[in-house]
Amino acid sequence: MYGFDGFRGAMMAGSRMRNGVLAVLLASAVGISAVPLPSFAQGYRFSSVTIEGNQRIEPRTxxxxxxxxxxxxxxxxxxxxAYQRLVNSGLFESVSLTPRGGTLVIAVKEYPTINVVNFEGNRRLKTEDLQKLIESRSRRVYSPATAEADAAQIAEAYSVTGRMAARVEPRIIRRSDxxxxLVFEIAEGRVVEVERLSFVGNRAFTDRRLRQVLQTKQAGLLRQLISSDTxxxxxxxxxxxxxxxxxLSRGYIDFxxxxxxAEMAxxxxxxxxxxxVREGLQYKFGQTRVISEVEGVNADDYASLLRLRPGSIYTPxxxxxxxxxxxxxxxxxxxNFLRVEPRIKRNDAQQILDIDFALVRGERIFVERIDIEGNTTTMDQVIRRQFRTVEGxxxxxxxxxxxxxxxxxxGYFENANVEAVEGTSTEGVIVKATVQEKPTGSLSFGASYGKADGVGFMVGLSExxxxxxxxxxxxxLNLGAxxxxxxxxxxxxxxLGRDLKFTFSGLYAQTEANYASWDSRLVQGGIALxxxxxxxxxxxxxxxxxxSRIFNVSTGGTDADGNPILASSPIxxxxxxxxSLWGSAVGYTLSLDNRRGGLAGRTAYVFRFSQDVYGVGGDLKFLRxxxxxxxxxxxxxxxVRLRAEFEAGAIATSGSSGTRASERFFLDSKIRGFEPFGIGxxxxxxxxxxxxxxNYYAVARMEADFPVGLPEEYGIRGGVFFDVGSVWGLNDTAGxxxxxxxxxxxxxxxxxxLLWDTPLGPLRFNFAKALKKQTYDKEQRFDLTISTKF
Structure with a gap:
């Protein structure tokens, strides 16, 4: 009970009371005080206020x-x-104000305290993930408005996963004190999938081709496994x-x-x-040239860098x-401060674009500093070294x-944004890099299958x-048959803070006779820059x-039952x-890859040349x-995708030691249609x-893959291939x-x-026919390969 002289006042009402109720309450005051009912314009004064029903909340509050x-x-x-303020405070389940003569009684019923928060019916989303979405917490005051907002937030989370029909109802179970x-009853509903992806207005490209471009996929045969069709x-x-x-990358500049x-079924x-879509017309490159608007800069020095062929399709x-x-x-x-401005001139009649690359003087602005935010695990230096620019x-x-x-x-961040913002002076900017980190470690278990190697299992740990x-x-760790x-x-x-990659690696490998007639063991370590x-x-x-070592080579004789054992080659x-022989080698690999830096365009190429010189100590002496x-x-x-590959190798020996089978070349799967160890x-x-x-090999492979008429979302394509090559040359054929x-x-x-890109990994079915072979070669007309990680 709380009172004071000279007054404060209030009124009575339920949780959804309207202003009209006020008249009723004032009328009840007339009966209690036995005085005439004044008009609403009349003022009131109470000598005291009594507060009832409060347990946790102080009367002063x-x-x-x-x-x-x-x-x-x-x-x-x-x-x-006063009544509206009490109700809108969110502290009370109900409020009533009753005048009793010169005393106003404020009776309140406080919202209960949340004992526990539970979720029922959630199978697709984990409870711990749902708890992060809601504001209602154990030991906090229960609020119906907050609970309803939490339910809407949970439903939105299900909507993002494609369960548009998910329903969430907050319920309360009364306890003592x-x-x-608080229980959120969840009916998850079914995933709402994209049943059909279609296009209107496309003439240059088929619907099938355009579906390959989109992140969203059309539901198909593997709809239970593919999330991109949600x-x-x-x-x-x-x-x-x-x-x-x-x-745009195909010349349709007005697209x-x-x-x-999106229409729901x-x-x-x-x-x-x-x-x-509105495609517009396809444009090609016309004439290109370099012009200089900077004194002392010769445009001819830059002309050799154009490399744009007139008549080729325009691409940004x-x-x-x-x-x-x-x-x-x-x-x-x-x-410094030289900028290149491509100035494009359209020729709509011929559908070509003439481009002048203008060398102009840019604004005189310096990098004041580089700020990095959001990295809690990754060191600043890891992000900073991605900049070729430094302060000043x-x-x-x-x-x-x-x-x-x-x-x-x-690959360390969920999001990464880099922008230049205004610095402390008109000639300076602050480069601000804001990142959001993500987990970068993985523990993987997998399986593989190949007709040559059988079933294999793998375990991998990486960071x-x-x-x-x-x-x-x-x-x-890989374990095969x-x-x-x-x-x-x-x-x-x-x-040392430079673009210099250092690698240390170790390997242990042991193989048993499968297609070969000998076993091998290899222990290897190396460093590389x-x-x-x-x-x-x-x-x-x-x-x-x-x-390395070769062992279990048969020398003939008889087995325990007296049956003859066929002796392996004397070689x-x-x-x-x-x-066991030691190999010590120094080597190098020169690689060219136009996919680096995003310069590949429509045609990608890769070139590698490597040499290893064995003989820097050790027992082996040869050049590979x-x-x-x-x-x-x-x-x-x-x-249609076209691929062509060529590879070759040679081993030049020094001295009379020659090479062993563990160092020589075998065309394992390099020429399809033959078993591993099947030719040579x-x-x-x-x-x-x-x-x-x-000691020598050379192989050329040509291949094309193409759609086979099935919906693109099935991930099935067909292919044809032609392989040609050989392996040859031995140092020792004595005996x-x-x-x-x-x-x-x-x-x-x-x-x-038949190429099938499944959610579990890429499957490839090869059906091959040897066109040219030797009588002792081993054919393999069918091969299935699969490699998965999960």
């Missing part, structure tokens, strides 16, 4: 919400305002931009997505998404690549954009941002130390007698060289058929004269393939 000053005259409107259990409204905005980028509509279990990435090359050249020449350098907007792309490419330093650490491999790798991508030579070229130098028997060249492009509006030099004498490998053919004899095969 209640009076504070009412805001009635001592001794003030109160009108009906004042009493109504004015406590309640309807997510936010994903449609991303798809609009992906469509625009797709058309527009005029509408993207009558049964509310699916969406029909339709994109209405090609223009961007030319601009980047020119600005990089200016930077190397020490010319001239501002290069292109470099800022490229730094943002390099930060995102690290790509070790201790927040950007270092990579991995440990892998006939082999076992374990490996360890540590990589520091920025040794890799650094860039240009934007697309890198060089790796390395040192390798290993110990292999001599190699086994050499025992290998080369690989590959290219890929798309035709027929991107529906073999010892066929005395009824045996022992593969020996060769096997006339039974070993180590000459260069070409083999070739042709075949078809």
């Amino acid at each position: 209640i009076l504070g919400h009412a805001r009635i000053a001592r001794g003030d005259a109160l009108s009906a409107a004042d009493l109504n305002d 004015n406590r309640v259990d 309807y997510v409204a936010e994903r449609i905005d991303v798809d609009r931009q992906l469509l625009k980028d797709f058309y 527009q997505v005029q509408d993207a509509s 009558r049964e509310r279990d699916g969406f029909f998404v339709t994109f209405t 990435s090609d223009v961007e690549a030319v601009t980047a090359r020119m600005e990089a050249l200016a930077s190397r020449k020490g010319i 350098d001239p501002l290069n907007p292109r470099e800022i954009r490229e730094a943002a792309e390099r930060i995102r490419a690290l 790509s941002n070790f201790l927040g330093r950007g270092q990579f650490v991995s440990l892998d 006939s082999d076992a491999t374990s490996s360890f790798t540590f990589s520091e991508p920025a040794l 890799e650094f860039p030579l240009s934007q697309t070229a890198r060089l790796e130098t390395r040192y390798t130390l290993n110990k 292999l028997q001599r190699e086994e007698l050499r025992g 060289s290998e080369v690989f060249a590959g290219t890929q492009t798309s035709i027929l509006n991107g529906d 030099p073999r010892d066929t004498g005395a009824g045996r058929n022992d593969p020996l490998g060769g 096997a004269t006339g039974t070993v053919d180590d000459k260069l004899r070409l083999r070739s095969s042709v075949g078809v393939a």
Whole structure:
């Protein structure tokens, strides 16, 4: 009970009381005080206030919400305002104000305290994830408005996962001592999928081709496993931009997505998404030239960097690549603040774009400092080294954009944003990098299958941002039907703070006779340093130390039952007698890859050349060289992908030691249509058929894959291929004269393939036919490969 002289006042009402109730309450006051009912305009004064029903909330707090000053005259409107303030405070389940003569009684019923918060019916979303979404907490005051807002937040979380029909109802269970259990009853409903993706207005590209561009996929055969066919409204905005980028990169400079509509099916279990597009006309490159508007800068020095062929299809990435090359050249020449402005002139009649690359003087702005925010684990230096700009350098907007792309490419962050904001002076800017980190470690279990190797299992542990330093650490164990491999790798991508990648690796591998007639064991360790030579070229130098052995080579005789055992090739028997040998080698790999830096365009190419010199100590003495060249492009509006690859290798021995089978080349799966160890030099004498490998090999492969008419979301494509090549050359054929053919004899095969990109991993079915072979070769007309990680 709480009272005072000279007064504060209030009125009576229920939780949903209207202003009209005030008249009734004042009328009751007439009966209690036995005085005539005054008009609503008349003022009131109470000598005391009594508060009832409060348990946790202090009377002073209640009076504070009412805001009635001592001794003030109160009108009906004042009493109504006091009542509304008490109700809107969110502290009370009900409020009643009863005048009793000169005393006003304020009776309240407080909202209960939440004992526990539970979720019922949730299977797709974890309880701990739902708890992060809500404001209601144990030991807090229960609020119906907050509970309803929490229910809406939970329903929104289900909506994002495609369960648009999810229903969430907050319920309370009364407990003693004015406590309640808050329960969110969840009916998750079914996933609402995209039943059909269609396009209106597209003439140059089929619906099938455009569906491949979008993040959103159409529900198909594997709808229970594929999450990208779930309807997510936010994903449609991303798809609009992906469509625009797709058309712009193919010369359709006027392309527009005029509408993207999603219509829900009558049964509310699916969406029909339709994109209405306006393609416009396709434009090609016309004449290009370089002009200089900067005194002392010769445009001819930059003309060689154009590399845009008139008549080729226009794409912004090609223009961007030319601009980047020119600005990089200016930077190397020490010319600051030079900018390249592509000035495009349209020729609508011929559908060509003439471009002048203007060398202009940019604004004189410097980088004042670089601020990094949001990184809680990753060290600042890991992010900072992605910038080619340091404090005090001239501002290069292109470099800022490229730094943002390099930060995102690290794979350490959910989001990464880099922007230049106003500095402390008009000539300075602050480069601000804001990141949101994500987990970078993984523990993976997997399985693999190949007809050659059987079923295999793998376990992998990796961390790509070790201790927040950007270092990579991995440990892998692979167990197959006939082999076992374990490996360890540590990589520091920025040794001494430079673009110098240091790698240490270790390997243990043991194989058992499967297609070969001998077993092997290898223990190996090595270190490597890799650094860039240009934007697309890198060089790796390395040192390798290993110990290897060939064993379990049959020497003939009889088994326990007296049956004869076929002896292996005398060549292999001599190699086994050499025992365990140490190999010590220095080597290098030169690689070119135009996919680095995003300069690949429609055609990508990769080139690698490597050499390892064995003989820097150790028992083995030879030079091992290998080369690989590959290219890929798309035709027929991107529906058909063409690939061509060539690779070759050679081993040049020193002295009379020669090579062993463990060092020589075997064309495992390099020529389809043949078994592993299936082609090349073999010892066929005395009824045996022992593969020996060769010191040289060369292989060319050509392949095309294409749609097979099934819906794109099934991930099934067809392919055709043609392989040709051989392996040949031995140092030692003693004891096997006339039974070993180590000459260069070409083999070739042709075949078809079925490629299935499943959620569990890529499946490939190869059906091959050998066109050219030797009588002792081993064919393999069908091969199935699968590799999964989960």
